[in-house]
Amino acid sequence: MTILQGIGSITMGGREVWPLVEGGKGVAATNHQSSGAWAMAGGVGTISAVNADSYDPTGKIIPQVYNALTRRERHEELVEYAIEGAAQQVTRAYEMASSELQRGIGGININVLWEMGGAQRVLHGVLERTKGMVNGVTCGAGMPYKLSEIAAHYGVHYYPIISSARAFRALWKRAYSKAAEWLGAVVYEDPWLAGGHNGLSNAEDPRVPQDPYPRVKDLRATMRETGISDSVPIIMAGGVWRLDEWTDWLDNPELGTIVFQFGTRPLLTKESPIPEGWKARLMTLEKGDVLLHKFSPTGFYSSAVRNPFLRDLEARSERQVAFSTTATGDHQFQLDVGVGAKRYWVTRDDLLRAREWHGEGFTDALKTPDNTLVFVTPDSKAMIRKDQADCMGCLSQCAFSSWSDTETNTTGRLADPRSFCIQKTLQDIAHGGDTEQNLMFGGHSAYRFASDPFYSNGFVPTVKQLVDRILTGA
Numbered sequence: 001m002t003i004l005q006g007i008g009s010i011t012m013g014g015r016e017v018w019p020l021v022e023g024g025k026g027v028a029a030t031n032h033q034s035s036g037a038w039a040m041a042g043g044v045g046t047i048s049a050v051n052a053d054s055y056d057p058t059g060k061i062i063p064q065v066y067n068a069l070t071r072r073e074r075h076e077e078l079v080e081y082a083i084e085g086a087a088q089q090v091t092r093a094y095e096m097a098s099s100e101l102q103r104g105i106g107g108i109n110i111n112v113l114w115e116m117g118g119a120q121r122v123l124h125g126v127l128e129r130t131k132g133m134v135n136g137v138t139c140g141a142g143m144p145y146k147l148s149e150i151a152a153h154y155g156v157h158y159y160p161i162i163s164s165a166r167a168f169r170a171l172w173k174r175a176y177s178k179a180a181e182w183l184g185a186v187v188y189e190d191p192w193l194a195g196g197h198n199g200l201s202n203a204e205d206p207r208v209p210q211d212p213y214p215r216v217k218d219l220r221a222t223m224r225e226t227g228i229s230d231s232v233p234i235i236m237a238g239g240v241w242r243l244d245e246w247t248d249w250l251d252n253p254e255l256g257t258i259v260f261q262f263g264t265r266p267l268l269t270k271e272s273p274i275p276e277g278w279k280a281r282l283m284t285l286e287k288g289d290v291l292l293h294k295f296s297p298t299g300f301y302s303s304a305v306r307n308p309f310l311r312d313l314e315a316r317s318e319r320q321v322a323f324s325t326t327a328t329g330d331h332q333f334q335l336d337v338g339v340g341a342k343r344y345w346v347t348r349d350d351l352l353r354a355r356e357w358h359g360e361g362f363t364d365a366l367k368t369p370d371n372t373l374v375f376v377t378p379d380s381k382a383m384i385r386k387d388q389a390d391c392m393g394c395l396s397q398c399a400f401s402s403w404s405d406t407e408t409n410t411t412g413r414l415a416d417p418r419s420f421c422i423q424k425t426l427q428d429i430a431h432g433g434d435t436e437q438n439l440m441f442g443g444h445s446a447y448r449f450a451s452d453p454f455y456s457n458g459f460v461p462t463v464k465q466l467v468d469r470i471l472t473g474a
Contacts, residue, residue: 004243004473006250009042010257012233013136013157013184015107018042020470021235023263024111024138026196026441027051027423028430032089033271036096037463039106046138047093049110049126051078051394051423052085053273064427066392071401072409075393079118083125086110090126094133107135109159113197114142115298117393117405120150127154136184141197141300142396143171148179157184159235163191163199164215165222172226183232185259186223188216190238195263195443197300198292206292206301212236213249220256230256237261241445241452244473262470264443268455270462274430279460281305281435287447297400297419305440309425317418319357319375320368321350338365338375366417369399374417387421394423 009016022038024030024046031053035045053061064081066074093108100106112123127134131154139147140161151158160176162168168186176183191198192209200206216234223232233256240246240260249258266272268279291306295313304310323344324331331345337358346354354365354375362375366384376384391401397411398404400419404411422439429438449455454469461469 001468001472003471004247006247007243007471007473010233010259011231012044012259013107013109013159014104015135016105017044017107018467018471019233019257019259020044020467021109021237021259021261022046022266023195023237023261024048024109025263025267026430027426028053029267029272029274029441030111031273032092032096033273034266034269034463035089035108036093037269037271038266038467039093039097039108040100041464041467042100042106043467044107044109044135045093045097046109046111047086047089049082049086049089049112049122050116051082051427052089054081054085054088061431066390071391071393071403074391075117075403075405078392078394079121079125082116082118082122083129086122086126087129090130090133094130108133109136109138110134111138114139114144114147115300115396116141117395117403119144119396120146123150127151127156138187140187140189140199141298143167145171145175148176148182152179152182155182157182159184159187161187161189161199161237162219163189164201165218167199168219169222169226172222177226180228183228185233185235186219187235187237187261188212188219189261190236191301192238192292193303193444194238195290195303195446196441197296197298197302200301206294212239216249216258217254220254223256233257233259235259235261237263238443239445241265241448242474243470247473264446265466265470266463267442268449268460269466270460275432277432277435278429278440281440282442282446282449283455283458285442285447285450290442290444290446292444295419297398297416297422298395299397299399303442303444305435305442305446307436307438307440309437309439313418313420316374316376316380319362320372320418321346321354322372324371335365335373338363338373344373367414368418369414369416376417384417387424388415390424391421392423 020043038045136157138159357375365373
């Protein structure tokens, strides 16, 4: 194997590793098998600590069933599942890769979403139970100010995920400067190309991608201003497929030490825990099949395959009209479909549209927090109401159910029927559910599976084969 010029082992988080990080992907999409294998290959494996699977004594996955009657009690069940599952995954990965890890080669990180329900409690619980096994904590989806404090308490490194130099500067000034020695790396996640949740700001246009190079250059300049050494890597995440497309980033004095994170390619390996149906679907994707959308109940943009599940959410939002509770302005026409005896006024054009939708079977109008009504079928209405009622508080704040991980347990806003229960769909697809009727996260380079000769004739590599391939540049 000939390694691409400019690629060599580095020290990150106190360990010798290849500059290759496995992206930690949501619910059960990375586990001990994939992450342990990545660490054994000399990279940094990343276990998803977001409602990770736990196992019974026979090795079977324990379904996460919620029996409590109230959301607050179900939330406590969820936190217990999360801690137990992540601790088991870390232990299994460490045992799997222990020969390499004990020699100081490779590493195991855990990935936590700061906006998940009970994030700080879960992080404390997992790190307490896995002392000496976890090298670092990767964390994004929000502004995780407490991350450095928690990581330092347990003697592990922290890897904040950011999408701009401005975000890192705010984190550093407020918190991270107090635990500078535990900063393992800074993950720059491209908000236009990465899979999963994306860190687009209100000032950035989701339809106009920006070149990551000047943004990462700006991040390095910000890090230098704070006194952070160039030996502390920036991890480029999002849109990374093969390293020979990034040669101008290697040994580049403007950027300092660069490491690359692979989120999408490790999905299609023998050790990847995602179901075979999901792996097969990846091989059929075409360019443009991954959509950057705003339907997530987190409030963040996110990227997922534009399958019937996502298209249904798009269509649901298109069947939407603004209303007024009194006749005012252009809203002079009383809505006479979908609302029963309730009185709403809409424009003439929207009245005609609503009647048309009603005739097509979308007979029920649901109110949104934005003074609009969306029209759905009776079956969709029943599913939406049931999913909202079954909420277990998987997020710190949920637009779909109005849950909030606070004393009041409510956001104070109306639940939004244009969104969905993210916990339900991610658990389902990760455990064999229909890939067309669930949210299927993916990076915007996922279409390359179909054209990359490495995967010709349906070839699925081991993690070691994939890492070796990546190191050659291909």
